[in-house]
Amino acid sequence: MGQPLNIGIIGVGAISGQYLAAFERLDAVRLTAVADLDEARAKEVADAHGARALTVDGLLADPDVDLVLNLTIPAAHADIALKAIAAGKDVYGEKPLAADLGDAKAVLDAAREAGVRVGCAPDxxxxxxxxxxxxxxxxxxxxxxxxxxxxxxxxxxxxxxxxxxxxxxxxxxxxxxxxxxxxxxxxxxxxxxxxxxxxxxxxxxxxxxxxxxxxxxxxxxxxxxxxxxxxxxxxxxxxxxxxxxxxxxxxxxxxxxxxxxxxxxxxxxxxxxxxxxxxxxxxxxxxxxxxxGYRDAGRGYGVADLAATPPGEPFRASGDLAYHxxxxxxxxxxxxxxxxxxxVESTCDRPAPVPLQDAPGAD
Missing domain, CATH: 3.30.360.10 (Dihydrodipicolinate Reductase; domain 2)
Structure with missing residues (x-):
């Protein structure tokens, strides 16, 4: 699919380690920046993975970030997602999509209006x-x-x-x-x-x-x-x-x-x-x-699947599925x-099956 998708992570707590490990072996995505309320922790992670440590606002404004990986606590999922969407960036978040259904709907509505993609764990x-x-x-x-x-x-x-x-x-x-x-x-x-x-x-x-x-x-x-x-x-x-x-x-x-x-x-x-x-x-x-399915997969493969999907086509770990x-x-x-x-008022399509294969973009 050409150039890898540049990822900026907001929130580098416990779960981030699994994403970072997956990104090391995927060439469909590239980590470019991290941000965390604990600035020292963000710098430590950035230094270990060849990325830049930024403030949350700085990461959201960074033109080199294509997709914001939102690994904050559930209460902050919608707020960070909406800010990323307002900045014109794709968003992929940890589950759940938001802490309540109204916030989740606001995220999907904003993404449709902005023409950006929303993905969500679990992958x-x-x-x-x-x-x-x-x-x-x-x-x-x-x-x-x-x-x-x-x-x-x-x-x-x-x-x-x-x-x-x-x-x-x-x-x-x-x-x-x-x-x-x-x-x-x-x-x-x-x-x-x-x-x-x-x-x-x-x-x-x-x-x-x-x-x-x-x-x-x-x-x-x-x-x-x-x-x-x-x-x-x-x-x-x-x-x-x-x-x-x-x-x-x-x-x-x-x-x-x-x-x-x-x-x-x-x-x-x-x-x-x-x-x-x-x-x-x-x-x-x-x-x-x-x-x-994807062999030897790990957290972050949903992001790689999104990155390998042409714009406008459905990807598997989608916001619509997460909303349902x-x-x-x-x-x-x-x-x-x-x-x-x-x-249950909403519905969704079953995501496309995954033929047995290595992850998209894996070396």
């Missing part, structure tokens, strides 16, 4: 794990999909994250934090969601940080920490979803897909690879070889609190 669905499972579904190996289960249960991120506050305010919680991986995978596998029902609980008002310099500090909790529901896909398939920061451990499969003639065990959607297992009717469990996933999750919370089914 884990582009790896061989989810893509091999999708190919199995699309190839009819389980017949017509009927149902799915998806679960993420853990004791909470405060046990390992040194600054976990944002997980327990609006825009966080198990559903808004981890749900995007699972709901995006379900939409990729089974198509968009039409309506939801659900229930939720808020079990504790505080959490205790378990590691780092703030270990032992108590932080408030203002979101639901256990959410469960049923998603009715437009196809008619039903997905049961459980997202929890209130469980000690689980041995359940992350995602299972059940069809009329077979069942699939799908690997963890927080990772790019993993074994896909098929049990055909009358048969036994077998592991499918990788048959689709966010609306599905916020509708689930609404359903949990109202006790009624809630219609």
């Amino acid at each position: 884990t669905v582009l790896g061989t794990g989810i893509q091999t499972a999708r190919k199995a579904v699309d190839d009819g190996l389980i017949g017509t999909p009927v149902a799915a289960t998806a679960s993420m249960l853990c004791p909470g991120h405060e046990r390992w994250h040194p600054n976990p506050d944002f997980y327990y305010v609006p825009g966080g919680g198990p559903l808004l934090d981890m749900g995007p991986y699972y709901v995006t995978a379900l939409v990729t596998l089974l198509g968009p969601v039409a309506s939801v029902v659900g229930a939720a609980s808020h079990t504790r008002d505080t959490r205790v940080i378990g590691s780092g310099p703030r270990a032992g500090e108590t932080i408030p909790v203002s979101v639901d920490t256990h959410v469960t529901g049923v998603l009715r896909h437009e196809s008619g398939a039903l997905s049961t979803l459980v997202m929890s920061f209130d469980s000690v451990a689980t041995r359940a499969s992350n995602i299972e897909i059940h069809g009329e003639t077979g069942s699939l065990i799908v690997p963890d959607p927080n990772h790019f690879d993993g074994d896909v297992q098929l049990h055909a009717l009358g048969g036994a469990w077998e592991t499918l070889p990788p048959s689709a 996933v966010l609306e599905t999750m916020t509708a689930l919370l609404e359903a949990a609190h109202s006790g009624t089914a809630v219609t």
